[in-house]
Amino acid sequence: MSQTTTDQPVDQLELPTLSALDRCDLCGAQAYVRVTLATGELPFCGHHGAKFKEKLEPTALRWEDQTSRLHDSE
Numbered sequence: 001m002s003q004t005t006t007d008q009p010v011d012q013l014e015l016p017t018l019s020a021l022d023r024c025d026l027c028g029a030q031a032y033v034r035v036t037l038a039t040g041e042l043p044f045c046g047h048h049g050a051k052f053k054e055k056l057e058p059t060a061l062r063w064e065d066q067t068s069r070l071h072d073s074e
């Protein structure tokens with residue numbers, strides 16, 4: 001008997017996946033990018049994430065881009 005129970009796949013590390021409840025800080029669209037700054041977290045949609053990446057990424061502690069999930073459902 002060496003059955004292992006792997007019914008809890010870890011596919012997102014320790015980070016919770018952005019959900020439909022996460023909304024872009026600027027336009028209110030569903031967020032696919034989460035930026036962690038020293039002052040807190042900012043959710044962005046794919047559009048605004050890309051727009052502010054150049055400006056914010058140098059100071060961001062973590063840049064979480066889940067825009068690839070946009071294409072999963074197509």
Ligand SMILES: [Zn+2]
Pocket residue numbers: 024025026027028029044045046047048049
């Ligand atoms: Zn937006």
